[in-house]
Amino acid sequence: MDLLRELTQAQSASGYENEVRQIMQQELEQISNDILYDHTGSIYGKREGNPSGPSIMLAGHMDEVAFMVKGINQNGYLRFTPLGGWWDQVMLAQRVSVITKKKKFTGVIGSKPPHLLQPEERKKVFPMREMYIDIGAHSKEQVEKWGIRVGDPIVPICPYEMMHDNDTVLSKALDNRIGCYMAVEAAKQLSRTDHPNTVYAGANVQEEVGLRGAETSPYAVEPDVAIVLDVGVAQDTPGTSSDDVDHPELRKGPLVTFLDASMIPNIRFRDLVVNTAEKNNIPYQIEVMTGGGTDAGKIHMYKQGVPTIVIGVPIRYMHSHVSLASKQDIENGVKLLVEVIKQLNSDTYASLINYK
Template identity: 60%
Template sequence: MDLLKELTEANGAPGFEKPIRQIMKREIEKTGAKTVSDRLGSIFGEKCGSENGPKILLAGHMDEVAFMVSEITKDGYLRFVPLGGWWDQVLLAQRVKVMTKDKEFTGVIGSKPPHILQAEELKKVYPMREMFIDIGANDKDQVKQWGIKVGDPIIPICPFELLPDNDTILAKALDNRAGCYLALEVLKQIREINHSNTVYCGATVQEEVGLRGAATAPYIMEPDLSIAVDVGIAQDGPSDNSNKAKLGSGPLITFLDSSLIPHISLRDLVIEIAEKNSIPYQVDIMLGGGTDAGRFHLFKKGVPTIVIGVAARYIHSHVSMISKKDLENSAKLLTELIKELDANRFNQLFN
């Protein structure tokens, strides 16, 4: 878990993914794969198989939901705007780090105290636009002396922890450092197997603000097939959600989201491989949300695409949870899929 800990505790707001990219580059180079990247910062390891099979893109995304400093008040408080999708209700009293060029500053998200709110205000979700970040500064001049500027990224604080069941992982940014981890793990595993494909394992940038890296990354390799590796929504809280995704029940295969209906023959092949190899799996049908797959499948004349990942609790907040067992089974499923997809099996997808 050391690598996943490092990935989640590193800071990578959309547009500020450099610390994550450095970890990805280091780990890709360890596998002996060729490193390729686009001009926005997406990075992949290229691993060629033994024959002229299809080109497979397997991608997580490096960025996490975060914030940006939008204003410094005369009293030294910071106003901020979201980078990615946040629900205002999860923000108050949470700790954050303001990232300058040379230093980090810890702050807390504050608001008007509840003791002085009117009764009707107490019944409403407090809006983000009225929140601020308190970094303990006396005034605007002190903030300036510390080097904090409008445009600096702000990152949630949550240390990595493996919980007592030795399976549940608690951390920030599992959306989508889990996908980054899986891309690296698959790249390591395919060194040890025979396959006929050219595989690109890595991660994009700026997924949380509009799938932007996913629009440029395919031009690096012009893939024949793509797999977005991301997290899905676990719905295993204290209610009757027995048919919904849950932690520990296997990889999550997306059948529908707001940006993608997967290539049906590819979807069926993934399920066939999971069942043949006794890999537990779950199905995700979600009308809201989307992943990089929404862009990948529209590249040029079309790319057969699917989303495979893990169920996660509490994403798009300061903290999230996934299952270590789900990570292991997802890596196994992705590796088996790469083994199966030679040129003949790929061509059968279109019959």
Template identity: 60%
Template sequence: MRLLQRLTEANGVSGYEHEVRDIVRDELQQFDVHIVGDGLGSIFGEKKGTSEKPRILLAGHLDEVGFMVSEITKSGYLRFTPLGGWWSQVLLSQRVIVLSGNRKFTGVIGSKAPHVLTVEERNKVYPMKEMYIDIGAHSDSQVKEWGIRVGDPVVPTCPFEILPDQDTILAKALDNRMGCYVALEVLRRLQVEDHPNTVIAGATVQEEVGLRGAQTAAYAVDPDIAFAIDVGIAEDAPGQENLLHPKMGEGPVITFLDATMVPNIGLRDLVLDTAAENRIPIQSETMLGGGTDAGRFHMNQRGVPSLVVGVAARYIHSHVSMVSKKDVENVVELMVKVIQKIDEKKYRELISFLH
């Protein structure tokens, strides 16, 4: 788990993914692959198997949700704007890191003590536009002296930890450093295992702000088939128990529907059948809100059969998240087995709509 720890503890909000990309590049350079990317910063390792076609894209995304400094007040506080989707209730009194050049500044998202709240304030959700970050500065000139500027990224902070059950991983940015980890681990496995295709595995940029890297990456690498490896929503907390919704620790999650894509049915069935053959437990998800990079992958050029495969995660889009180590390992195993099945004949079956 050292690689996943490095990935989650690295700082990389949308548009500022270089720290995470450097880790992915370091890993890719250990493999027998050709490193490719796009003009926005997405990065992949391309490995040819026993055939050049079909080209299979396996992608996590480098970026995590975070913030950007939007204003420096006269008193030295920082106003901020979100990068990605946030619920304001999870923010108050949380620690953050402000990144400015090569320097890092610890801050806290300010909040009033309960003793001084009015009755009206106690009963309302505090809006993000009224929040600020306190970095211990006393004036705007001191902030500028330290080199902090409007436009600098702000990243949540949370150390990586495996909890006492030896399965639950607690960390920030598991959405979607988990996907980056899976892509790298699949590529590592394929260094010694045959596959009848070419695999392009790695991660995109700027998924959290509108699937932007997915659009440019798909154009750059020109896949025939694409898998977005991402997290699903675990709905297994008190008050959310629903037998039909994904639960942490009960297997990889296949997304049957989201706001950006209806998957290729043949590809979906291939993954479900492969899971059954290898006794890998599977969960399904339908989600009308939100989407993944597959929402862009599947519309590239003439159309790309695509699917979202991932793990159920708790507390995403906050400072902390949880996934099951067993689920992550099962996603790696499942993707290796699926990739080993997809040859040119199988690809043609997936797109044979005219026959």
């Protein structure tokens, strides 16, 4: 999983996705002579199978939850604001990288020490607005001399690691470098076989701050069908599941999203994906997510509407400095993608959009 390692260790906050975009470009150029960009920085590589078939968009997103410098106090501590959704409780004492135009600075998220908290304060989650980042500076002037400015991105630090079971991947930014990886890997596999369509594989910018790249990138790709590649919440840890229905778990297969807060998928397309998984003995799980959304929420409303589905994998500890995913779930997700795309010919596409 060398490519996934490289993608996760790249530092790409929302609006600052250049490191991941460069990796995506290098990978997509191996299978495409036609690399497309929208005007916000989303990137796609065109892989032509049958030019008379439909255009298929494979869309991950390049950004990760991160922060931005919003102020520097007189003693050299950085105040920051979130880029994406963070839960205050997972942030304290974590290492981060402050990224300037010329250099990166390691810092740690700090707050008032617990030894100085009043008893009632210790029972509460410490609010983000009272946190700061300590980069070892002594003054505001020193910070500015180092080249750190308001507006610089701040990204979590967490090394990539394959855990002892040789299946569980530990890293930062699995949301959503997994989607980037799946898009590239599926395109590479399709480059070695026939497919009755044209595939545009790539990733959008600024998903974590409002699905912004997903609103602009369809105008560059002009898809007939879209498959959004993202991650879902694994509910296989203590305290995450309290009822008797099935929930997403690691190592039980990729996710097919039946509902999220931004989209109900094209039902015929949904059924095609499920039937394909069952026909090819690919394990899968159903995700019903009533809170949160994905880039599918924007893409499926492009022009007259685009049949869209979300395929991904479950991860643990989403939107924190570290997450866990299953290698076999990712591999089965790519396998499912490839098999679905092989079936998306002109007749199948017509069956998805014909409501007469």
